[in-house]
Amino acid sequence: EVQVVESGGGLVQPGGSLRLSCAASGFTFSSHGMSWVRQAPGKGLEWVSAISATGYSVYYADSVKGRFTISRDNSKNTLYLQMNNLRADDTGVYSCARHSTDWYSFDYWGQGTLVTVSS
Amino acid sequence: QTVLTQEPSFSASPGGTVTLTCGLSSGSVSTNYYPSWYQQIPGQAPRTLIYNTNTRSSGVPDRFSGSILGNKAALTITGAQADDESDYYCAMYMGSGISIFGGGTKLTVL
Numbered sequence A: 001e002v003q004v005v006e007s008g009g010g011l012v013q014p015g016g017s018l019r020l021s022c023a024a025s026g027f028t029f030s031s032h033g034m035s036w037v038r039q040a041p042g043k044g045l046e047w048v049s050a051i052s053a054t055g056y057s058v059y060y061a062d063s064v065k066g067r068f069t070i071s072r073d074n075s076k077n078t079l080y081l082q083m084n085n086l087r088a089d090d091t092g093v094y095s096c097a098r099h100s101t102d103w104y105s106f107d108y109w110g111q112g113t114l115v116t117v118s119s
Numbered sequence B: 001q002t003v004l005t006q007e008p009s010f011s012a013s014p015g016g017t018v019t020l021t022c023g024l025s026s027g028s029v030s031t032n033y034y035p036s037w038y039q040q041i042p043g044q045a046p047r048t049l050i051y052n053t054n055t056r057s058s059g060v061p062d063r064f065s066g067s068i069l070g071n072k073a074a075l076t077i078t079g080a081q082a083d084d085e086s087d088y089y090c091a092m093y094m095g096s097g098i099s100i101f102g103g104g105t106k107l108t109v110l
Helices: none
Strands: A003-007 A010-012 A018-025 A034-039 A045-051 A058-060 A068-073 A078-083 A092-099 A106-109 A113-117 B004-006 B009-012 B017-024 B036-040 B047-051 B064-069 B072-078 B086-095 B098-101 B105-109
Touching: A003 A092, A003 A106, A018 A034, A018 A092, A018 A113, A034 A078, A034 A106, A045 A068, A045 A078, A045 A092, A045 B086, A045 B098, A058 A068, A106 B047, B004 B086, B009 B017, B017 B086, B017 B105, B036 B064, B047 B064, B072 B086
Parallel strands: A010 A113, B009 B105
Antiparallel strands: A003 A018, A018 A078, A034 A045, A034 A092, A045 A058, A068 A078, A092 A106, A092 A113, B004 B017, B017 B072, B036 B047, B036 B086, B064 B072, B086 B098, B086 B105
């Protein structure tokens, strides 16, 4: 069974940092691109960042470019999101999503981990 | 900045047909954007319904179908049921590794 489980969320002050993890199981992790998608309270889904299956190519939404870094460790079947210089509008549930084999959509999602940026 | 526009809310009767749409601010939707659709019950993880415009994800009932209607992507639910009440999001691939989501449609079945 395909599973992706996020962890690492919590309360952080504006300007602070946090590192999220996404542990994958039930599939060949190194064969799939992965993304982080977030959802602010009461709002819709927002794509944040993506990484290719090998980790060589990374992509970011303009709203997080320069502040967030996506990475992966295929030996540990784990995806990461390093978040620096956090702002109040970064608050939300962060989920990891597996890309379909052709990259163009998402086929499995995690439940997410809550990040709250507040003083 | 490209935006996907969805109906904020939609109300349907049980057994009725629902068509939700997803428009692209920069022009017409085509298969080249690989539109996909996701269902999300509040508090739960999204579930993939449709990908590559009209391909149903594994286990999705054939009551759900995707298409391009005019210049928009569309999700049609035939024979709406009470447990179809949910939020529905479209997404598209914009190239260069980037995806975007629509604002979502809250579907009510009553």
